[in-house]
Amino acid sequence: MGWVFVFFAGASEIAGAIGLKLYSQKKTFRNGLLYIGGFGASFAFLYSSFNYLQVSIAYAVWVGVGTAGAVLLNMLLFGESKSIGRIISVALIVTGVVGLKAIS
DSSP states (O other): OOHHHHHHHHHHHHHHHHHHHHHHHHHOHHHHHHHHHHHHHHHHHHHHTTTTTTHHHHHHHHHHHHHHHHHHHHHHHHOOOOOOHHHHHHHHHHHHHHHHTTOO
């Protein structure tokens, strides 16, 4: 159950980051709701995951999923740079998170 909460926390974090990007471009209620609601839900799901998982593992996975997901979606949706350096960096984040999970 803890991993389900971490997954939803990561997905909500990505939604919050997309909402933040949209809100910075156009300050509408919908964009603000996505921004605040996404980050708020993310923290709530992350907090719930602590009842099942070690804080250090849940937090690291949440940060990795949120960061990698936000970078990839910003590349796809907002035309951010798709340089090989950025792609390798995202791959290293994912590798680190998977490695941390594998040894714990």
